[in-house]
Amino acid sequence: MVSRVTRKDVAKDAxxxxxxxxxxxxxxxxxxxxxxxxxxxxxxxxxxxPNLTAKSLKTAISMQIAVITNDITNQFFTEVIVGIEEExxxxxxxxxxxxxxxxxFNIDIILERQYDGVFVMTDNVSMHDLKNIADRNxxxxxxxxxxxxxxxxxxxxxxxxxxxxxxxAKNLFQYLIDNGHEKIAFFSSRRLKQGVKSKDMRLRxxxxxxxxxxxxxxxxxxxxxxxxxxxxxxxxxxxxTSENRPTAIFAGNDYYAMITVSVAKSLGFDVPRDISIVGFxxxxxxxxxxxxxxxxxxxKRNMGVLAFxxxxxxxxxxxxKPVVFxxxxxxxxxxxxxx
Amino acid sequence: MVSRVTRKDVAKDAxxxxxxxxxxxxxxxxxxxxxxxxxxxxxxxxxxxPNLTAKSLKTAISMQIAVITNDITNQFFTEVIVGIEEExxxxxxxxxxxxxxxxxFNIDIILERQYDGVFVMTDNVSMHDLKNIADRNxxxxxxxxxxxxxxxxxxxxxxxxxxxxxxxAKNLFQYLIDNGHEKIAFFSSRRLKQGVKSKDMRLRxxxxxxxxxxxxxxxxxxxxxxxxxxxxxxxxxxxxTSENRPTAIFAGNDYYAMITVSVAKSLGFDVPRDISIVGFxxxxxxxxxxxxxxxxxxxKRNMGVLAFxxxxxxxxxxxxKPVVFxxxxxxxxxxxxxx
DNA sequence: CTGAAAGCGCTAACAA
DNA sequence: TTGTTAGCGCTTTCAG
Numbered sequence: 001m002v003s004r005v006t007r008k009d010v011a012k013d014a015x016x017x018x019x020x021x022x023x024x025x026x027x028x029x030x031x032x033x034x035x036x037x038x039x040x041x042x043x044x045x046x047x048x049x050p051n052l053t054a055k056s057l058k059t060a061i062s063m064q065i066a067v068i069t070n071d072i073t074n075q076f077f078t079e080v081i082v083g084i085e086e087e088x089x090x091x092x093x094x095x096x097x098x099x100x101x102x103x104x105f106n107i108d109i110i111l112e113r114q115y116d117g118v119f120v121m122t123d124n125v126s127m128h129d130l131k132n133i134a135d136r137n138x139x140x141x142x143x144x145x146x147x148x149x150x151x152x153x154x155x156x157x158x159x160x161x162x163x164x165x166x167x168x169a170k171n172l173f174q175y176l177i178d179n180g181h182e183k184i185a186f187f188s189s190r191r192l193k194q195g196v197k198s199k200d201m202r203l204r205x206x207x208x209x210x211x212x213x214x215x216x217x218x219x220x221x222x223x224x225x226x227x228x229x230x231x232x233x234x235x236x237x238x239x240x241t242s243e244n245r246p247t248a249i250f251a252g253n254d255y256y257a258m259i260t261v262s263v264a265k266s267l268g269f270d271v272p273r274d275i276s277i278v279g280f281x282x283x284x285x286x287x288x289x290x291x292x293x294x295x296x297x298x299x300k301r302n303m304g305v306l307a308f309x310x311x312x313x314x315x316x317x318x319x320x321k322p323v324v325f326x327x328x329x330x331x332x333x334x335x336x337x338x339x
Numbered sequence: 340m341v342s343r344v345t346r347k348d349v350a351k352d353a354x355x356x357x358x359x360x361x362x363x364x365x366x367x368x369x370x371x372x373x374x375x376x377x378x379x380x381x382x383x384x385x386x387x388x389p390n391l392t393a394k395s396l397k398t399a400i401s402m403q404i405a406v407i408t409n410d411i412t413n414q415f416f417t418e419v420i421v422g423i424e425e426e427x428x429x430x431x432x433x434x435x436x437x438x439x440x441x442x443x444f445n446i447d448i449i450l451e452r453q454y455d456g457v458f459v460m461t462d463n464v465s466m467h468d469l470k471n472i473a474d475r476n477x478x479x480x481x482x483x484x485x486x487x488x489x490x491x492x493x494x495x496x497x498x499x500x501x502x503x504x505x506x507x508a509k510n511l512f513q514y515l516i517d518n519g520h521e522k523i524a525f526f527s528s529r530r531l532k533q534g535v536k537s538k539d540m541r542l543r544x545x546x547x548x549x550x551x552x553x554x555x556x557x558x559x560x561x562x563x564x565x566x567x568x569x570x571x572x573x574x575x576x577x578x579x580t581s582e583n584r585p586t587a588i589f590a591g592n593d594y595y596a597m598i599t600v601s602v603a604k605s606l607g608f609d610v611p612r613d614i615s616i617v618g619f620x621x622x623x624x625x626x627x628x629x630x631x632x633x634x635x636x637x638x639k640r641n642m643g644v645l646a647f648x649x650x651x652x653x654x655x656x657x658x659x660k661p662v663v664f665x666x667x668x669x670x671x672x673x674x675x676x677x678x
Numbered sequence: 679c680t681g682a683a684a685g686c687g688c689t690a691a692c693a694a
Numbered sequence: 695t696t697g698t699t700a701g702c703g704c705t706t707t708c709a710g
Binding site: 016017018019020023030031032035054056057058059060 | 679680681682683685686687688
Binding site: 343345346357361362389390391392394 | 686687688
């Protein structure tokens with residue numbers, strides 16, 4: 001085992017001061033060619049690697065960004081993250097992914113590490129926590145499904161990323177209704193459940209679309225679930241075998257949709273002839289699946305890339321407007337006219 | 340914005356020394372009840388959060404673990420990671436996921452941050468780098484598809500995790516051959532390509548299985564690709580429309596398999612009647628897909644959990660034997676007798 | 679252009 | 695039981 005080589009060892013080996021080593025490592029241009037070479041030679045010989053922890057203690061810049069997510073096994077999140085990473089990588093930032101799974105968010109995990117910024121992609125984190133983080137001068141970005149008009153409520157200090165889920169979902173429901181569906185199940189992840197006056201835009205779009213088309217809301221057609229595959233299967237089974245069986249099912253995301261299709265098939269249903277099933281997010285798998293899933297596209301990677309760019313701006317002291325991303329209805333094979 | 344509150348501020352506010360604050364924060368039992376309460380009250384009032392960066396500079400323990408992976412959008416990796424996290428979380432460790440995507444591995448990213456341990460789940464990292472990391476007293480674990488007998492070559496300092504891919508793949512190929520297939524394509528990720536004498540166990544199983552059954556190896560039936568979905572589609576298309584079309588396709592993982600099935604369908608093939616397509620990993624989606632994918636199961640989450648447990652042992656100074664995980668052939672709907 | 683020295687926030691002897 | 699202090703590895707004035 002090699003014992004830790006520090007800047008001091010390099011200084012001694014090269015016969016210079018520790019400050020000179022620092023200056024060389026940080027590419028200051030006033031170091032003479034001769035010393036630079038001597039230092040670099042020592043660095044190589046000793047296998048010296050700067051300690052970024054110590055550096056960040058001194059500079060108060062950690063070059064680390066946290067991403068908080070709920071379900072890292074869901075391609076929606078990983079696609080966004082890949083976008084963030086791609087951009088972050090260019091600037092030398094390291095990304096720490098904090099996967100909450102179904103655990104509660106504990107703010108200490110963020111406040112105790114010296115992250116320069118944090119992307120929040122889950123609703124498990126309260127607005128209060130978000131503000132608390134931002135107040136400590138950590139660039140904070142929130143991926144929200146809140147609508148445009150609600151954005152005003154939010155603190156200026158938080159960068160808001162808002163895919164326009166309302167419009168996307170509205171178009172999706174209208175498409176279903178236009179195809180003769182009236183009994184439409186709303187089957188989604190628990191995070192979307194916040195009562196019917198929810199700020200969740202998919203749920204609000206559901207309620208609005210029904211109302212505009214004079215269809216009565218039927219609470220028994222709604223189910224909020226976890227991300228556990230077995231529980232989703234059970235819930236899908238229940239919906240599909242209920243007496244009050246819907247003719248179309250809106251699943252909160254493409255995973256839910258694919259699982260629901262799978263259960264439907266095992267029950268002998270033909271999709272979409274017997275029942276229409278639609279998703280949300282347009283993850284890569286949704287167009288590989290059979291039948292290809294009708295869904296709403298979100299510009300996932302691009303959201304990540306743009307999000308990081310905005311965060312850089314923020315860290316450079318600029319104040320920013322919320323960013324709204326367009327969404328788009330994509331009609332594929334898993335849905336059709338009501339029979 | 341709240342300016343940074345340090346242990347010094349708390350000490351002043353509570354009228355004690357900074358050492359006492361430390362002792363309270365670290366739950367030392369010799370602090371008097373009175374001081375403890377005073378300190379805790381100040382901590383709360385000022386909103387003090389310890390700076391873990393400073394702490395780790397002092398203690399040389401960062402409580403951070405890195406996981407290096409190639410493709411975070413692949414559920415195989417995320418499932419393993421969830422297992423690692425679940426266990427790590429219990430001990431208060433934070434996981435940093437370093438997603439190489441198709442970038443080259445730069446060892447500095449590990450050596451400059453003070454990780455207590457690192458899980459390597461990609462072949463992009465050379466044995467030389469691995470040893471370099473382990474030499475610096477960072478607990479190092481390598482998920483390898485190397486066979487049992489090759490394990491001996493490796494440094495004792497590196498924890499080896501070896502799902503028994505050889506046996507799993509061998510069974511898979513034998514199953515295919517038993518069903519009359521002789522023209523079996525090997526279609527997989529580039530990382531598996533290291534020549535026919537490769538240490539990659541899936542490739543070796545392929546070569547061995549053919550040989551044992553007196554089937555001649557046909558290099559034109561082999562294709563190594565990236566993880567980019569479009570490229571995989573193109574390559575699958577090429578295989579499926581070639582004059583030398585195989586009757587069975589082994590895809591390097593379930594993603595490859597599902598994409599290949601999708602392309603086959605679009606080309607008018609019935610799977611498995613016209614062609615058998617099998618995967619590897621048994622990711623959750625493979626049993627949801629239609630047809631359900633024939634694959635080889637790896638105990639993913641459990642591998643993660645166990646891996647972290649082993650790492651804890653290692654960090655406590657124990658030396659360990661390589662861990663071999665069983666794999667299991669799972670025959671489902673995407674494969675069958677040759678027609 | 680280079681070096682000495684202070685200090686980032688914390689812990690851990692050691693002294694009181 | 696509590697406080698003083700040195701020092702983890704680094705950067706950054708400020709002198710030289």
